Amino acid sequence: MGLVSDGKKAVKLVRKAVRNRSAVIDVRRTLAARPQHPPFHYRVAVYFADGAVNMYQMRQWYKPLAGLAKTWPVVVLSRAATGAEALLADGALPVAFVPTVRDLERFIAKQDIRVVLYVNQNTRNFQMFRYGRRWHVFINHGESDKMYMTTNQYKAYDYAMIAGAAARERLSRVLWDYDIDRCTLEIGRPQADHYSGTLPYTPDDRTVVLYAPTWEGDRPSAHYGSIATHGEALVAALLASGRHRVIYRPHPRSGVVDPEYGAANKRIIAALAAANAADRSAQHVYDHGPDLGWQLAAADVAVVDISAMVYDRLAADKPLFITRPVDPAAAIDTHGYLSACEWLDAAAAPDIVAQTERVLGDPEAVARLERWVTHYFGDTAPGAATARFHGAVQRLMEDWDRWYARSVDEGEDDEPEDEAELDDES
Numbered sequence: 199m200g201l202v203s204d205g206k207k208a209v210k211l212v213r214k215a216v217r218n219r220s221a222v223i224d225v226r227r228t229l230a231a232r233p234q235h236p237p238f239h240y241r242v243a244v245y246f247a248d249g250a251v252n253m254y255q256m257r258q259w260y261k262p263l264a265g266l267a268k269t270w271p272v273v274v275l276s277r278a279a280t281g282a283e284a285l286l287a288d289g290a291l292p293v294a295f296v297p298t299v300r301d302l303e304r305f306i307a308k309q310d311i312r313v314v315l316y317v318n319q320n321t322r323n324f325q326m327f328r329y330g331r332r333w334h335v336f337i338n339h340g341e342s343d344k345m346y347m348t349t350n351q352y353k354a355y356d357y358a359m360i361a362g363a364a365a366r367e368r369l370s371r372v373l374w375d376y377d378i379d380r381c382t383l384e385i386g387r388p389q390a391d392h393y394s395g396t397l398p399y400t401p402d403d404r405t406v407v408l409y410a411p412t413w414e415g416d417r418p419s420a421h422y423g424s425i426a427t428h429g430e431a432l433v434a435a436l437l438a439s440g441r442h443r444v445i446y447r448p449h450p451r452s453g454v455v456d457p458e459y460g461a462a463n464k465r466i467i468a469a470l471a472a473a474n475a476a477d478r479s480a481q482h483v484y485d486h487g488p489d490l491g492w493q494l495a496a497a498d499v500a501v502v503d504i505s506a507m508v509y510d511r512l513a514a515d516k517p518l519f520i521t522r523p524v525d526p527a528a529a530i531d532t533h534g535y536l537s538a539c540e541w542l543d544a545a546a547a548p549d550i551v552a553q554t555e556r557v558l559g560d561p562e563a564v565a566r567l568e569r570w571v572t573h574y575f576g577d578t579a580p581g582a583a584t585a586r587f588h589g590a591v592q593r594l595m596e597d598w599d600r601w602y603a604r605s606v607d608e609g610e611d612d613e614p615e616d617e618a619e620l621d622d623e624s
Contacts, residue, residue: 221279225295228286235294235309240273242266242591243311244291247322249280253288254450255317255339256281257488260290261392262587267291270591273309275302277322288488299325312598313591319351331602333357333594340506341365341387341513341574343531345419348372352381359385359590361509364534364574371533383590386575386583390513393491399481401496404443407436407554408497411521412505413451414459418527422504424544425452426462427524431547432501433466437473437482439551445493446470447485449505499554501542504530508539513578515571517557517564521547535570 244263246256256274263272273292276282282295296302302325312332316323317339327334333356341347341361348368352358353376360366360382370378409432414423425448436442446466453460470482485493490510494500500511500518511518512535519542523530530536540557542550557563571578576586 218279221283222297225279225282225286228283229293229295235273235292235305237308238310239271240292240309240311241270241595242272242313242315243309244272244274244315244317245277245323245326246274246281246285246317247277247320248318249278250284251280251451251454252318253281253284253488254490256285257288257290258339258389258490259317259337260288261394262388262584263291265392265584266588266591269588270313270595273311275305275314275326277302302326313594316355319346319349323354327354331605333598335359335594341509342504342506343368343508343534343536345529345531348531352376355381357381357383357594359383359587361385361387362574362576368531368534383593384576385586385590386577387509387513388583388587389490389510390575390578391581391584393495395487395489395492397492397496398483398485399443402479404441404480405499405554405558406443406445406497407550408445408447408493408500408502408511409433410445410447410493410500410502410507410511411449411452412503412507413449413454414456415528416455418525419529421525421528422521422523423449423452423459424503424521424523425466426456426459427544428501428521428542428547429466430462430469431544432542432550433469435548435550437469437480440477442551442554443480443482444470445483445485445497447493450486499557501550504528504536508535509574512567512571513575515567515578517567519553519557535574538566538570 244259248255266272273294274285275294275296276285277297279297282293285293294305296305306329314326314332314334315337316335317337336352336355336358347365350373352369352373358381362384366378366382369376369382409429411424411429412422415421433444433446436444448463452463467484470484473480474482494511494514497516500516501521502508502511502518503521504523508518508520519540520536522541522543524544540563542553546553575583
């Protein structure tokens with residue numbers, strides 16, 4: 199068994215290397231055919247060290263960043279070839295492919311980048327932290343009560359942009375000696391001002407249910423995924439009713455760790471296709487596209503796992519269920535919305551039709567939802583979060599001007615080059 203396992207790993211590594219090499223060639227060819235980046239043009243950089251598999255973390259920020267770029271030009275610093283390939287294909291923002299530290303250094307030397315934004319906690323973020331005289335700001339790729347949202351890595355950044363009061367409380371409970379008032383900037387959920395995509399079906403009198411599970415997780419404390427425990431049963435019940443339309447949007451990493459989880463995902467996709475073949479008016483949707491927004495706005499009820507999707511849906515101010523993890527080791531923070539949410543146990547998944555009718559007709563549940571929306575996101579009026587996002591960047595730019603003026607007055611030298619680190623091609 200050991201030799202077979204080692205052989206499979208070797209094949210996987212070879213395939214990955216070939217894929218990366220192909221992506222490098224494609225990226226360099228694409229960039230060579232485009233105009234060079236204007237010198238000293240960009241003021242904001244988004245640092246993205248991940249490959250294509252985590253592009254969902256970037257795509258949700260495209261429209262808010264495009265709006266910001268009208269005032270402060272934005273560029274994405276892409277470290278991984280497959281990530282750069284996907285970014286260039288999307289064409290939403292300018293992209294600089296900087297796979298090595300030397301590439302990164304050369305690009306930064308020709309720009310006037312004052313604010314660097316980070317959408318995740320990739321370990322290669324550390325390679326960007328070496329550059330002073332600019333603000334390093336964690337903006338994350340969602341709002342949730344997962345343990346990821348209280349990692350001590352927040353302290354590595356100059357600032358963190360957070361959604362609202364709930365995030366401040368969460369960080370205050372967990373992080374020691376962290377200056378919440380100085381280091382966090384509340385911006386709400388600017389993505390909610392930019393819901394994208396168009397309906398892939400014709401609306402009718404069916405109740406629309408969005409089922410958006412997360413992946414299975416890579417450790418017991420993060421076993422939040424519900425596809426194998428809740429998903430097949432609840433989807434089967436909704437398909438059988440004849441009165442519901444299912445929008446199924448699984449996490450793109452579903453099945454990368456647990457093959458059975460991936461198999462359950464494929465069975466749900468097949469069940470949707472079979473239901474559509476049997477009744478063309480059903481128009482059930484298997485959604486794996488890059489756009490996120492129309493699903494949240496269109497669904498009458500959502501069923502989600504403990505993930506950022508809870509709060510994406512919460513920002514839409516519409517009813518939702520959260521699946522309760524079956525694994526008792528899964529970490530659940532019940533200080534916030536999860537202390538008062540509508541839980542869906544695995545045993546209740548086959549009864550999802552009745553559960554959906556209940557939550558849609560419960561005025562107390564609606565009022566409770568409104569209170570939590572305000573607690574997590576503040577003012578959710580159209581455009582309010584985007585204004586706060588732009589205001590936060592404006593403040594950082596003004597602070598940069600103040601610190602730069604101070605450094606000039608004090609006669610500070612330019613940042614020293616670290617030749618040893620420049621030679622690091624990792």
